[in-house]
Amino acid sequence: MSERAYLLLGPESGAKEQELKEIRNRLRSEYGSEIELSRFYPFETENGEIFAALNNNSLFSDYRLVILSQAESVNASLAQALGDYLAHPVDTATLVIISSEFSVSARIMKQVPRQNTKIFYDLLENQKSEWIRTHFRRMGLSITADAVDTLLDLTEDNTQELKTICNQLGLFWQIGDKNRPIEEDDVQTYVQHSRQEDAFTLFPLLCEGDLKKSLESLNVILGSGDSQTAILLVNGLVWQFRRLLSILEETASGSGEAEAFGKANVQGKASPIRKPKDKTSYHQGIQRYDLQSTRRILTLLAKADREIKESGTELTALLLERLLYQIIKRKGEAFSQADFASL
Secondary structure, three states: OOOOEEEEEOOOHHHHHHHHHHHHHHHHHHHOOOOEEEEEOHHHOOOOHHHHHHHOOOOOOOOEEEEEOOHHHOOHHHHHHHHHHHHOOOOOEEEEEEOOOOOOOHHHHOOOOHHHEEEOOOOOHHHHHHHHHHHHHHOOOOEOHHHHHHHHHHOOOOHHHHHHHHHHHHHHHHHOOOOOOEOHHHHHHHHHHHOOOOHHHHHHHHHHOOHHHHHHHHHHHHOOOOOOHHHHHHHHHHHHHHHHHHHHHHHHOOOOHHHHHHOOEEOOEEOOOOOHHHHHHHHHHHHHOOHHHHHHHHHHHHHHHHHHHHHOHHHHHHHHHHHHHHHHHHOOOOOOHHHHHOO
């Protein structure tokens, strides 16, 4: 079994990302800060790209951290190849395999040491509420029950964003009137005015078909200068369009819109549409995009992810502008150079 592999399972993405960060920090401490990082998805390593990254020594780094995300989508041949690699891994790389499910192929799981396999469960609703109250209590602050409920409604369903928002709100409150509890109106005012542009704010604009505002939002998102921003943006849009696809498949089978919203999922993981603003966006989405165009868009997003990783930062903005144009104006269909030049 490989001591140079980790398996991070379960739906709680925030805790998994924190664990990944800790693994990376440990490797940096042991091998130096210049370790090489590569991230792959099952659909983009059909020709063995992930094994090239694991086995090939880098000119720029003595050690490599290779990440395989969405491992629940690994097919039988890739699972066999990963199992074979893990049985005899190189000593200059660590492989981290991540899945939103509670297990992956047995060929992989039996080769990863038990102590390196961790499952991250979603917090229950009452656990999230208590987590928020405890978090603010540690900062010397209090928060009302209505404010806790509002905070949960306004944030995505993972502790990563929850922790970020609570920290930001807590620091803001400590500067102001920390003698009274944080209330519902305070949460709404702060969160709605401080939320940054990301895939979850861009997606409603794509559902509206507003190219101008979408490009403006893209410009704000890329303005952070973080090299990972574009990849995270594409991954976020993939998640949103997979959710839309599940709704379209449900309505195509005869379900009404409300029922389809309740059955929405992302790759089999339940993700019902509850918030009014989300219902508005997905209603516009199913009016604008049909099953065929949504599947085309998902293929387009996978291609964009590869191109961004291969092209470098200098072409990222152009690639993403082209992506938004193809989604909104062409519903995922390919276009000629002349079409885009006319934009």
